[in-house]
Amino acid sequence: MTESLVAIVTALGDDELILGHRHAEWTGFAPHIEEDVAFSSIAQDEIGHAAAYYSIASSLTGLTRDALALGRSVDEYRHAVLCERPNSDWAYTITRQWLYDRADCLRLTALEESAHDDLRHLATKIRREERYHLIHADMWMERIAHGPIEGRTKLTQAATTVLSATAGLFEPFEREADAIGEGWLTVPSEELGRRFVGEAVDALDGLGLPAEVTPDGWRAEFVASSSGDLIATDRSGSGEASAPAGLGGRSGRHSPDFSALWADMTRTYRADPEATW
Amino acid sequence: MDVYEVFRRSGHKQPFEHCGTVTAPDSEMAMLMAKECYLRRKEGQYLWVTRRSEIHSWSDEALLEPAADKSYRFAHAYRDVVQKRELARRRAGQLG
Amino acid sequence: MTYEQRLTDFRHYVGAGGKVEATDWMPDDYRAGVLKFIEMHANSEMMGAIPEREQIPHAPSLQRKMSLTAKVQDEVGHSQLLYRIAEDLGKSRETMYLDLVNGRSKFHNVFHYPTRHWGDVAVIGWLIDGAALxxxxxxxxSSYAPYTRVLKRICAEEQLHLRHGEDITLExxxxxxxxxxxxxxxxxxxWLPIVHFFGPRSNVDKDLLLRWKVxxxxxEDLRAEFLDRYVPKVLELGFSFPAPVPFESGGHWVVREDxxxxxxxxxxxRNQGPETARRLELRRSTYEQHAWVRQALAEPATQVA
Structure with missing residues (x-):
């Protein structure tokens, strides 16, 4: 009965933890000192959200939050592959944050209707913080999209890569049918994904980055705007663009990026699993 | 006429603090009026004024509130230090 | 008033405990000395973020992951506060940053060393932050008032960092x-880098910053206070010190200067510490890679119709 609920909160927690882990890598190295401080809070927020999701899982499974966060093997993590990708550059990071937080807002809005009290309340709390994150990401996206050509070029490349990979955020959770039956989830992931693509394309359009998506809804191509110079022709250095769209995370299939991240992230915990830290 | 926000600093160790507002036609007049309205009893040594329209604020102050637990940013997160010290001392005492 | 008269007045003012603001007249030596001192402090916070940041990915619990991130965030925040007030003395933040990454300015010795594991987080958080505090x-x-105002906040946060570091240590x-x-x-x-942290014995006659009450x-006075305060705490936890081994003498914990x-x-x-080159290069290359971001920040946002 609760297995499907555990599956959902674990996957949601994993998304937040792994993205928070990546975001935290900017602490000390963001492109502007004030922004360094600002972005670090966002990283901490995401890790805090993960902790809150794991708390629900913990109450259902009896495992501690930390055992859930750091005590599993690589293929037991259920986050979307998008979250584990290296930060690459600031354009990639901001675009990922922007699209992730948009996806998250949609997902949280749906979770605010969940039949599970704790999950419903948590969704309301988190959504407020994600709204703030979105304000942050919106400002950066607008500034870069309307700024000099080099930034716009990087942004377009990042948007191509990231938008395709957001598909991984809307893969069905394990036992999703059960979760819908129980009322833990009210909207199927696939349906949320469809709404997301529509919103994302509109938002990109609003930034002067008109995207054309393929019929399956995920493969994004950006078309030149009337200003003509929107997209520089240089497409080098973006090898990821042709990589698979980042599916498989919800069933524990991750990229080599995650193996490296996992080894780092669980290193101290694994050194002495009996210890308290 | 514009509304000007007035800030004063009472000493070298203090930061500037907001102390009120004046209505004035320009910043020079605002400085003069602020001096008499807010500093005439030596409440401070330094004075700033700025046009209210130049002040920006969050339209939704709820967004300033963190949602997730941030207790680790405050000293009370570590208030059990005395017991922990005792535990650690005892552990050290058990060593050969 | 001649420069000499102003200088004499300034000396008396500062000597009597007077505080100096950025907008006040000050001798060139004072300005340069204070600027260099605050710049080095700012650089140290900036470079000091690196060793601990290296251990954020290894944090052994969610709480530690968040609190260590928050701590490094505070260090970056300190560098922001310090660079800002240094800037008001006449050197731009960009120039200070470039001087740092090109090895033309200095940062504290302890941030030139590598970290190896979670034990380093405990030592840095407790003993190095203790020394810094x-x-x-x-x-x-200090006679330079903007610095003291910023330090008030920095010290409050360092106090928290100390608790954080001690907590990790005790665990x-x-x-x-x-x-x-x-x-x-x-x-x-x-241990040795921590003892170095306070610097060699001060030359009171030559140290301009002491004379100006910056x-x-x-x-040696500061090192003595640190040893008295922390050596017994480490010992009662059953740990031991390498050279220079502290010992008790006349009711104080001391190390022999020899x-x-x-x-x-x-x-x-000479900027030739074990991690100096690598960390400066990391900062330099990141700075270069972010040129386009600075450009985007510098231009007023244009509205696309």
């Missing part, structure tokens, strides 16, 4: 053999 608290009475100290070994290993590597206490090997500090003063 001793030196920074001594600066709260290791009361933990498994493996955890205790982590702390001891880190202490063995960090600094108010000598290096036992201090100054060679590593001398190398660091």
């Amino acid at each position: 001793v030196t920074q608290a001594a600066l709260l009475e 290791l100290a009361s933990g498994t053999d493996n955890q205790r070994a982590m702390f001891q290993d880190a202490l063995d590597r960090w 600094k108010t206490r000598t290096n 036992d201090i090997d100054w060679a590593p500090l001398d190398a660091i003063k």
Whole structure:
């Protein structure tokens, strides 16, 4: 009965933890000192959200939050592959944050209707913080999209890569049918994904980055705007663009990026699993 | 006429603090009026004024509130230090 | 008034405990000295973010992951506060940053060393922050007022960092053999750099910053306070010190000056510490890669119709 609920909160927690882990890598190295401080809070927020999701899982499974966060093997993590990708550059990071937080807002809005009290309340709390994150990401996206050509070029490349990979955020959770039956989830992931693509394309359009998506809804191509110079022709250095769209995370299939991240992230915990830290 | 926000600093160790507002036609007049309205009893040594329209604020102050637990940013997160010290001392005492 | 008269007045003013604001007249030597001092402090916070940041990915619990991130965030925040007030003395933040990454300015010795594991987080958080707090608290009475105002906030946050560091230490100290070994290993590597941190004996006659009351206490005085305060705390947790081994003398914990090997500090003063080149290069290349972001920030946002 609760297995499907555990599956959902674990996957949601994993998304937040792994993205928070990546975001935290900017602490000390963001492109502007004030922004360094600002972005670090966002990283901490995401890790805090993960902790809150794991708390629900913990109450259902009896495992501690930390055992859930750091005590599993690589293929037991259920986050979307998008979250584990290296930060690459600031354009990639901001675009990922922007699209992730948009996806998250949609997902949280749906979770605010969940039949599970704790999950419903948590969704309301988190959504407020994600709204703030979105304000942050919106400002950066607008500034870069309307700024000099080099930034716009990087942004377009990042948007191509990231938008395709957001598909991984809307893969069905394990036992999703059960979760819908129980009322833990009210909207199927696939349906949320469809709404997301529509919103994302509109938002990109609003930034002067008109995207054309393929019929399956995920493969994004950006078309030149009337200003003509929107997209520089240089497409080098973006090898990821042709990589698979980042599916498989919800069933524990991750990229080599995650193996490296996992080894780092669980290193101290694994050194002495009996210890308290 | 514009509304000007007035800030004063009472000493070298203090930061500037907001102390009120004046209505004035320009910043020079605002400085003069602020001096008499807010500093005439030596409440401070330094004075700033700025046009209210130049002040920006969050339209939704709820967004300033963190949602997730941030207790680790405050000293009370570590208030059990005395017991922990005792535990650690005892552990050290058990060593050969 | 001639420059000489102004200088004499300034000396008397500062000598009598007077405080100086950025907009006040000040002798060129004073301005340059204060700027260099605050710039080095700012650089140290900026470079000091790196060693601990290296361990954020390894944090052993969610709470530690968040609190260590928050701590490094505070360090970056301190560098922001300090660079801002340094800037008001006439050198742009960009120039300071470029001087730092190109090795033309300095940062504290302890940030030239590598970190190896979670034990380092405990030693840095407790003992290095403890050392920093001793030196920074001594600066709260500095003659340069903007610095003291910023330090008030920095010291409050450092106080929290100290709690955070002690908490991590106590968890290791009361933990498994493996955890205790982590702390001891880190202490063995960090002890000499910590003793160096306060610097060699001050030359009171020559130290302009002491004379201008920018600094108010000598290096050896600060080191003595640190040793008295922290050595017994480490010992009662059952850990031991490498050279220079502290010992009790006349009711104080001291180290023999002859036992201090100054060679590593001398190398660091030439920017030749174990991690100096790598970390500066990391900062330099990141700075270069972000040129386009600075460009985007510099231009007013244009509205696309």
